[in-house]
Amino acid sequence: MYRTRQMRTTKYLLSTQKEMPSGTDIISHQLMLRAGMIRKLASGIYTFLPTGLRVLKKIESIIREEMNNICAMEITMPFIQPAELWQKSGRWDNYGPELFRIVDRHDCHHVLAPTHEEVISMLIQREISSYKQLPLILYQIQTKFRDEIRPRFGIMRSREFVMKDAYSFHSSQECLKKTYEIMYRTYSKIFKRMGLIFKTVAAGTGIIGGNVSHEFQVIANNGENHITFSTESDYAANLELAEAVTLICKRSPPKQDMIQIDTPKTKTILSLVKIYGVSIEKIVKTVIVKASQESGYKLVALLLRGDHELNTRKAEKIDMVKSPLTFASEKEINDWIGCTTGSLGPINLPFPIIADRTVVNMSDFIAGANIDGKHYMGINWERDLQLPFVADLRKVAEGDPSPDGKGILKIVRGIEVGHIFQLGTKYSSVMKTSIQGEDGSNHIVNMGCYGIGITRVIAAAIEQNHDNKGIIWPIQLAPFEVAILPINMYKSLLVNKVTEKIYRLLIAKGIDVILDDRQERLGVMLADMELIGIPYIVIIGDRKLKHQELEYKIRNFPQIQTIKESEIVPFLLKACDK
Amino acid sequence: MYRTRQMRTTKYLLSTQKEMPSGTDIISHQLMLRAGMIRKLASGIYTFLPTGLRVLKKIESIIREEMNNICAMEITMPFIQPAELWQKSGRWDNYGPELFRIVDRHDCHHVLAPTHEEVISMLIQREISSYKQLPLILYQIQTKFRDEIRPRFGIMRSREFVMKDAYSFHSSQECLKKTYEIMYRTYSKIFKRMGLIFKTVAAGTGIIGGNVSHEFQVIANNGENHITFSTESDYAANLELAEAVTLICKRSPPKQDMIQIDTPKTKTILSLVKIYGVSIEKIVKTVIVKASQESGYKLVALLLRGDHELNTRKAEKIDMVKSPLTFASEKEINDWIGCTTGSLGPINLPFPIIADRTVVNMSDFIAGANIDGKHYMGINWERDLQLPFVADLRKVAEGDPSPDGKGILKIVRGIEVGHIFQLGTKYSSVMKTSIQGEDGSNHIVNMGCYGIGITRVIAAAIEQNHDNKGIIWPIQLAPFEVAILPINMYKSLLVNKVTEKIYRLLIAKGIDVILDDRQERLGVMLADMELIGIPYIVIIGDRKLKHQELEYKIRNFPQIQTIKESEIVPFLLKACDK
Incomplete structure (x- = not known):
């Protein structure tokens, strides 16, 4: 896990802001700016401030752990790639103006990579010679580039974005299918661990190509995609691709004349x-x-x-x-x-x-x-x-029977955060990525590719989890799990003592905690921590300490609660699953 | 620390090669290719394979821990930066053809960043308003770009490279000096933790600018820089900048006629x-x-x-x-x-x-x-x-008295892996980065910047630590701390049982271990693990197991040693400092 030793607001670049930022059109963009997570440098290009980077790193850690669990190997491929590779795959022309292009000092043309199918196909062609070395899953976590015609919605559709992209290689279609199913389950586990509500839908393959493909959609009101799912089964699909069944099972005989x-x-x-x-x-x-x-x-x-x-x-x-x-x-x-x-x-x-x-x-x-x-x-x-x-000609509508015969359909909006593809031999055939098979002859390898839009996950998580006070982080993604807000820390010896004790105890137990030592009023501190979306907020003041009590507030619960001083640490350890 | 669950060579992209790679001119480049750490995609542009990335991540972890220990905050600034910013600082023209430039689809000019002084000055100008918020150290770990005229020596002088760059901000020159000293000590600690022999030398400030600056040089025969140091004190300097004292303390009276x-x-x-x-x-x-x-x-x-x-x-x-x-x-x-x-x-x-x-x-x-x-x-x-x-007109020579009066000078070659600068107000004055001072009036902030060439550290560590069999990793940087080489693992039940037991025990104790389950001859396995540079190699075979014994080899020690089976795990735990 990504951890720093300790954090006090006076030593931290909090950078929260009360005012609604101008030129923002969705809530996640507004909240990321207000919570001091990102700052715009240019159109579609953002700096991640400490709070934003902490969330990004937590997402990366979850993904890395789950990828390593299925024996996928992490590598890093170059950002800058020779034009020839992209000409070979045909994408130099097909990708269009979204592809950033660079000319170097020797007048050689290059691509600033949005994805790595070409490079990895070539790599595997050089490094792997026999079916015995397959299957193989390689992945990287890396910034990618896309020259969007109209970058918008903050980091939801930006020109620089962080992706986890994985590629798998197989000596047969069956083996590809097996790994695809493992990746499907791993992605489901990853998004579950992030505490997000999501749906997995069959999807089109677009510019990446291939045969079979699924999207992972985080449910949110501002989602760009309409998706439908059954109330009583796992069925879910892109609204555009969802099968519409007949609403009249059997034609009645005529009753009227024409x-x-x-x-x-x-x-x-x-x-x-x-x-x-x-x-x-x-x-x-x-x-x-x-x-x-x-x-x-x-x-x-x-x-x-x-x-x-x-x-x-x-x-x-x-x-x-x-x-x-x-x-x-x-x-x-x-x-x-x-x-x-x-x-x-x-x-x-x-x-x-x-x-x-x-x-x-x-x-x-x-x-x-x-x-x-x-x-x-x-x-x-x-x-x-x-x-x-x-x-089947019509769009499905809310209330239709589910095509799998179980339950009825609901329609919601989703944000695409993951996409997996069975590419088959689309890239490996043009890049001539072949291996010696069990029969001794040469075979073109089968390939799968699997992406998670890491920066997009941040925006999607906020779209799904916020209220009028700010962000409500699922605890697994929160920049800090606990915030401690002492009242008059520098005037009351007792507040100071209790604050420092609890702070040290929580740090020692591996909880990510921020101590607000700015000497601000409680209202100001509380507003900042609720804006940033810290799941557990502990309030320490003389009034309650008289009775050996403290207060705490769970971010997505409206009331402030009272608790015995001796119980706060055990309570938080349990809440943070430590 | 960067860890993966477990690793067996049959599930790992080992990619070692016996042959000397063509077109390489220094040993670290040759060994990184042969040990399966990197692969070239284009001139000065490399993919990091799993073994290379593991080393890179270990270096990043050490740096991140030490930076967080001094309350530096990690952020991530953009790769693509608007040309206007660089025009404002004057570096759009001064940086010359080493600066990668991009024109986007709207004909706007951008820079692919080699460094971030402009962006961070602008950021601080927006986020910080009062001296109370200073001092502040921000850092990032990120790939940078430089269009080298002749990329060479593998990742030692490449066009894409990973840097840790840090920037500090201060309301006074004294405060900058204090933080500079903290950074100096932190850098020394970082390179010590990496197990490297290095010297810190006063240096020129070059294109980055500023007043005071020090370089951290890893000592190696292939180093580009000549540095001199005292045999009996901390004195060290770039050969070009080293003070030469007089070799004749007092002029003798004339004895001859002219x-x-x-x-x-x-x-x-x-x-x-x-x-x-x-x-x-x-x-x-x-x-x-x-x-x-x-x-x-x-x-x-x-x-x-x-x-x-x-x-x-x-x-x-x-x-x-x-x-x-x-x-x-x-x-x-x-x-x-x-x-x-x-x-x-x-x-x-x-x-x-x-x-x-x-x-x-x-x-x-x-x-x-x-x-x-x-x-x-x-x-x-x-x-x-x-x-x-x-x-003082002359170059110092080996054997000269040290200018601090202690010991005599030695001359060695070094590879620059770190560089720290007191920039003063060079960038903050042009970017108008000012704060309200204690006296209520506006002050231009003082700035420091601090870099570590992370990919360069890898090459430098190899230049310093290798023999004719391959790399000899300091244990802190090793891709794996221990390799287990079973002889006839799939024929001998006993070998299999002992191998799996030791493997599991070491993993449980948090040791990075690779198990070579390829069914290769011992010689082949040993050659690969010595090429990759694994510090501790355990050999498990029936011949020794008969006597409840195993063999092990320490990478930088020529002989294979025998040890009791029951003692190997405690021995390795101690060796790996676990």
Whole structure:
């Protein structure tokens, strides 16, 4: 663990500030500035002051311990890397302007590294020759660089950031899978040890590439990502990727005849509901998008229930649909169908129809007639029109059944703090990272990569744990576990004696403790320590000492408590798990 | 301390190599490559493999502990810094092409930092307002960047390197001096704890600037710097800066008459000694250099005893002498004196004469006559020519008396691993770093800065501690304290049982131990562990186990020793100071 001998506020760069800092748009950024954790040097570039660095080091220690526990080996790869390596992998061009580039005094081009797949593939190619030396997990804890177009949210999206990046190497896909599962469990353990509430979700692979990938998301109101999870199982997914099941298990037989009605003033679904008093769950909406070239069609119709939203990523993954998803223009709809968007429907449509899973089980439903100002009511599949292609087209909504059949879905926002990938041979094949296999012949190695955004974890932890007074640190991440606030320490001999005694006892037991010896009023000291988010605050004053008592305050509990002087140290040892 | 749970060679990236690596010019670079500590990625840019990083982390731990002990606070300042800051301090231009520069996507210019005086001055200006908050020591442990024109010697002169840099701030010069002394003692303690032989020398201040400065030099044959120290006191200095005392305490009265002799074939001092059989200690040599403009003269003559060498840095510090030191050309000497350099001497010289401290105490000496092919013998001060200006002009030589009057001087070579500076107000005045003083008015703060080249310490430690088998780590820096080498571990149940028992016992006691479970021959294992430099190697085999015995080898001791099985763990605990 990262520890310093002892700390008194008069010898410490506290740097707290009462005022709300300008130019900050999320609470974690504001609180990190106010609590004296970071200072901005330039856009997206920050200095870590002592309080901020203490939290950073505690996170690093937890990660290092857990990585070492699974026999991963720590290394350090260079910050500056030759352009040729990145040209070889293709990322010199693909990474775009987010890649910081440097030209040295000899006019050689270099990259200021955001990630290390190229370097480690080359390293392994040189150092490892036989399957006997695998599997192998290497990791580093290091500052990385990304030239964000608009750095924002403090250290949440900065240009310099600290990452733990790990890379694993395997002689087979099965072995990669096994290690991936170990890493999955290790990451879960790491974030649990940090005292954070998080969800693990299946994820896309983006610019890193590969096949299988999971994100670790810390739940917080300000999260950039929407994620959904089951109330009764481990199921969790990125909202965009979550499977939506049908909400109607079985189609009922028709009860109504199909009739055309005049709907002159209904351009939207809501107006249809309002004017005609029909249930939104009886309406089908039709979205016209461009078809893929291979399909042979110009346009495709997508059908969703009136209260459902189209998930564009799901739609563009369908072969028949053009990717990226492109909506038909008003003019195209008018030219090809002869009406405006408010009157679209599946009856007599000259294009293929893809219906969402729920839509295909609807009966007696309402939709546009493809004639302006007209709708059909009482439409039924098979009787009035043939069954469409069926697909999962919609965004899941809160209250949907979980796709694993257990519980219902909730939707929350999350901050991505970890990401693990099964890369397979994506980098090892271009970097020619091969080994001699058990059969004596050469094999390209399988590779996994695993990242934790360490500076991001700090911001995410604060987003999840704060109130109007400041940060509320989980004890495992707190810069100090205990703060001691003596009242009139330099006037009362008794306060002084008791303060120094408790301070020494706690230090001796390995507790991270800060003693506020600034001679400030209790209110000022308390406000500072609550702003910084110290979990346990001990208040020592003559008034209570008369009765051999002290006071303490647990940060996330509103009242100040009284305790016998003799009990405070045992109480704190237990609270700090010492 | 930096520890991992446990380590077996089959799960470890040992990466040792027998072959001498090509393109290496010093032993530490060769051994770091062969011991699997580092790998080159590009010119002056290295990856640290597990063994190298373990040593690096041990050094960092020692430094961090000692810095925290003096209540210095750790922070982390950015790698990327805006150009404006460096323009403000003037170093954007002065630092030259060694400064890595970056242009970001918005065309803003930045520096990839080699040092942090600018950033920390600005930080302190914002965070500190009163003398009550001082003194303050802040430090960081971080990779730095320098675009060396010719990176060489491995990590000794690389483009990426790890530094501990510390900065102190004070409301007075006296307070700066006090902290400087504390830092001086702390640095001495740090290098002692690392088990290194080093000397602390007064030094110049170079590009960092300031008034007082000391270097910490690790003694090693390959060192770039020549340093001199006393055999009987703490006196040590850079050879260039070491004071040379007179070798003749009192001038003897003249014994000879001054006579002119013909010396047609003597262009050099050595030929004078050889042909005329005179002692070199009776000869004075004359060096003609340009005078400073302020002196009003064209040239100046410098006199040294025949066996002494001119110290150019001492000479150019004399007001009368032009700086940088410029020797008079043959033509100038001929035009102004009328002879060639081989016949120069102090008699009838039309320029001011500055004599070294030893020369002014010589009597009956020999020098050129300023006439080609002629010398004077039996020259005596005051009788034959007036007393000259006297100065310390010569380089000290091995065997000279120490300037502090205690012992004689030795000359060794050193590698600079630490440097401390009293900067005064050099940076704080340009960065406007001021505080409110005790008198209520504004004062520019006094500043000190203190660096340790952490990666350099690794190379220096190896240069100082190695033999033809490999590295000999001081135990405090060793990647592992103990290596266990079992013979036929997978064939002999007994060897297996004893090996695992000792391994577990040592780990439980907190010893860093590596178990070589590769099933290699003893010779191969021993060669690897001696190459890596593990201080204690335990050999476990059936032959000795029959008699309840084991063998061990201390790395810097040639013989393998025998010990009772029951005594090995207590022996190692004591050896490792556990």
